[in-house]
Ligand SMILES: NC(=O)C1=CN([C@@H]2O[C@H](COP(=O)(O)OP(=O)(O)OC[C@H]3O[C@@H](n4cnc5c(N)ncnc54)[C@H](O)[C@@H]3O)[C@@H](O)[C@H]2O)C=CC1
């Protein structure tokens with residue numbers, strides 16, 4: 572038995588699906604979706620099959636669960652009769668610990684918890700894996716092989732997953748938010764929206780490539796832009812005056828705390 576079933580074809584389910592299909596085609600991949608319309612849309616878009624949970628578990632070794640944390644318990648009740656140690660269950664549900672998944676599934680079912688992010692859509696994702704109690708190194712290798720075509724993969728102890736979720740899981744949203752605000756600033760200064768967007772998106776891309784490839788600390792890179800008595804230091808003073816650094820730290824701490832909370836309860 573080979574194959575992969577993606578259970579939950581929403582935003583992240585589709586981001587991962589699209590990358591997997593780009594890399595290896597749609598053969599052997601099925602989607603299980605509560606919404607029949609959405610299932611048909613994904614099947615048409617990616618040339619994959621659709622299935623119900625029983626059919627998916629019968630045909631696929633790996634089940635990738637991509638439903639909301641609030642829906643995970645209901646899904647596990649439905650899934651449990653169909654899975655066992657012969658499967659690998661990979662969950663991307665924010666906050667939900669492997670112990671909660673294992674408790675709802677037959678004893679010995681290997682579970683790997685993953686925190687991916689949406690840049691998987693453009694093969695620049697960041698996926699972070701942790702093994703549950705029945706997942707061996709080979710299961711982590713299998714999960715890594717599944718996710719590495721759509722970006723980078725790291726392994727961490729599960730105790731770090733709520734922090735990972737707050738950083739790289741939610742992280743794309745923070746950058747989109749900053750870009751949105753910077754484009755608004757361009758509008759305030761009288762630039763056409765499309766020009767402001769082009770300037771900021773290319774600047775974000777250039778800064779990201781420098782961060783990745785230069786080996787320099789972000790402080791050094793910022794200092795190189797900040798001329799004495801110049802424009803950048805005038806902007807940095809305003810960022811400090813408005814507490815942007817503290818706001819980002821508080822925001823990411825709030826995301827962490829919400830991940831912990833989602834892991835404890837179904838609401
Ligand atoms: N959106 C993101 O950037 C990321 C999301 N995640 C996690 O991925 C999961 C999904 O998040 P999104 O894709 O944003 O949500 P979403 O709401 O876009 O997608 C969830 C999908 O699951 C389907 N669904 C719900 N119950 C189902 C069931 N029993 N069987 C089959 N399909 C079912 C829904 O119809 C929906 O299409 C969440 O647990 C979230 O924490 C993790 C990393 C990043």
Ligand SMILES: O=C(O)[C@@H]1CCC=N1
Pocket residue numbers: 665736740741
């Ligand atoms: O907002 C959320 O809960 C999900 C998990 C990480 C990114 N999106």
